[in-house]
Amino acid sequence: VTVKGTQRRAELLDAAEKILCESGYAALTLRAVASTAAVRLGHLQYYFPARADLVAAVLQRTLARSLERLAPLLTPAAAPEVLVRRLLSEQDDPDLVRMYAELWALAGRDEAVAAVMRGFYDDYRAHVAALIRTREPSLPDADCQARAGVFTMLIEGAALFRSGLAAHRSAGTDAELVAVAAGLLGTSS
Amino acid sequence: VTVKGTQRRAELLDAAEKILCESGYAALTLRAVASTAAVRLGHLQYYFPARADLVAAVLQRTLARSLERLAPLLTPAAAPEVLVRRLLSEQDDPDLVRMYAELWALAGRDEAVAAVMRGFYDDYRAHVAALIRTREPSLPDADCQARAGVFTMLIEGAALFRSGLAAHRSAGTDAELVAVAAGLLGTSS
DNA sequence: TGTACATCAGTGAACGCGCGTTCACTGATGTAC
DNA sequence: TGTACATCAGTGAACGCGCGTTCACTGATGTAC
Numbered sequence: 001v002t003v004k005g006t007q008r009r010a011e012l013l014d015a016a017e018k019i020l021c022e023s024g025y026a027a028l029t030l031r032a033v034a035s036t037a038a039v040r041l042g043h044l045q046y047y048f049p050a051r052a053d054l055v056a057a058v059l060q061r062t063l064a065r066s067l068e069r070l071a072p073l074l075t076p077a078a079a080p081e082v083l084v085r086r087l088l089s090e091q092d093d094p095d096l097v098r099m100y101a102e103l104w105a106l107a108g109r110d111e112a113v114a115a116v117m118r119g120f121y122d123d124y125r126a127h128v129a130a131l132i133r134t135r136e137p138s139l140p141d142a143d144c145q146a147r148a149g150v151f152t153m154l155i156e157g158a159a160l161f162r163s164g165l166a167a168h169r170s171a172g173t174d175a176e177l178v179a180v181a182a183g184l185l186g187t188s189s
Numbered sequence: 190v191t192v193k194g195t196q197r198r199a200e201l202l203d204a205a206e207k208i209l210c211e212s213g214y215a216a217l218t219l220r221a222v223a224s225t226a227a228v229r230l231g232h233l234q235y236y237f238p239a240r241a242d243l244v245a246a247v248l249q250r251t252l253a254r255s256l257e258r259l260a261p262l263l264t265p266a267a268a269p270e271v272l273v274r275r276l277l278s279e280q281d282d283p284d285l286v287r288m289y290a291e292l293w294a295l296a297g298r299d300e301a302v303a304a305v306m307r308g309f310y311d312d313y314r315a316h317v318a319a320l321i322r323t324r325e326p327s328l329p330d331a332d333c334q335a336r337a338g339v340f341t342m343l344i345e346g347a348a349l350f351r352s353g354l355a356a357h358r359s360a361g362t363d364a365e366l367v368a369v370a371a372g373l374l375g376t377s378s
Numbered sequence: 379t380g381t382a383c384a385t386c387a388g389t390g391a392a393c394g395c396g397c398g399t400t401c402a403c404t405g406a407t408g409t410a411c
Numbered sequence: 412t413g414t415a416c417a418t419c420a421g422t423g424a425a426c427g428c429g430c431g432t433t434c435a436c437t438g439a440t441g442t443a444c
Binding site: 024025026094097098101102104105107108109114117118121122125142143145146147149150152153154155156157158160161163164165166167168170172173175176177180184 | 213214283287290291293294296297298307331332335338339341342344345347349350352353354355356357359361362365366369
Binding site: 002004008040041042043046 | 419420421424
């Protein structure tokens with residue numbers, strides 16, 4: 001495990017992540033990844049012997065990075081409404097929403113992918129639950145979990161209906177969405 | 190346009206819908222459809238000259254049938270909680286949820302598919318809005334629309350988080366989900 | 379009632395293409411003595 | 412400080428496969444006269 005090897009591997013995952021985001025899972029072929037990373041097909045296979053290895057690696061890394069980006073937003077510092085708006089603005093990147101939609105579809109056909117996805121959303125939900133707990137300390141833990149679950153459903157459902165996939169954005173619906181989502185996070189400050 | 194031709198066409202769409210539901214979009218190949226319908230590849234091409242024609246036709250028919258199944262549930266006859274529970278029980282079929290996930294992913298890569306999807310959800314949302322209007326006649330129309338929009342986000346988000354794709358079902362979260370969704374529909378009876 | 383003919387329904391073989399995978403190979407880098 | 416050798420990094424060509432599409436063809440069904 002040399003420094004060069006680690007770096008190359010990261011470059012290949014960069015290329016894979018770029019393709020997955022911009023062009024989708026169907027376009028995530030070994031040849032496309034190799035070409036994007038300016039590497040020969042056979043060489044890519046040296047690092048990822050089978051396509052499944054590459055897919056698993058890029059999935060893990062992409063979701064871990066997503067969580068790193070989302071977790072800092074889920075702090076009690078801001079008012080719930082502000083927090084929800086920030087969270088929703090993360091959905092402004094169409095490529096990202098498209099990618100999530102593809103991962104959901106993938107999870108439906110591949111139990112290993114589904115397990116990784118559930119792990120990601122478990123972490124996400126735990127952050128939300130902790131936030132609710134901070135805001136309403138007297139609320140039983142089970143209720144915090146339940147509210148966090150519904151909050152997550154709502155936010156991820158919103159991704160579909162604010163991105164053009166299932167509907168276009170609407171200011172009126174957004175206002176109601178923010179109100180409902182903020183209400184789930186706890187009493188407004 | 191003979192009766193035989195119409196019937197054959199329906200049989201082919203049946204086969205395509207079955208594959209799309211059970212095995213997903215990637216498995217929706219012309220050879221698989223022809224084989225399922227017990228028809229030769231060349232013959233399938235006679236009815237659907239290009240794959241895109243078949244995909245468009247099966248998408249239209251599948252969503253139209255979905256709406257026919259969902260619309261009767263969205264009547265003011267039942268209490269909101271009961272109605273929401275019935276709606277959620279429609280998500281008990283894993284194949285169906287998987288298929289929706291695939292259609293969302295598809296919509297992200299194909300604007301024609303996205304347009305069909307948006308049309309479907311426009312109709313769906315209109316039904317919900319009408320239901321809310323019945324239940325709370327004094328509510329301005331814009332508010333009905335906004336609430337219906339959030340309701341739809343929540344229900345579709347719930348599909349992801351109750352099917353194993355993004356999370357497994359939880360009784361506690363379900364209870365909170367029903368409460369929030371029913372609240373959006375209007376005052377409880 | 380029969381005949382000619384156009385259209386509809388269905389067959390079968392082949393095409394070029396991109397895919398994941400395999401494999402034998404070469405050059406560079408590190409390591410043991 | 413040099414040498415031998417194992418491991419790492421990278422190349423290039425070929426494979427079998429399934430895909431959508433094309434096309435020439437045959438048989439069945441309807442229609443006009």
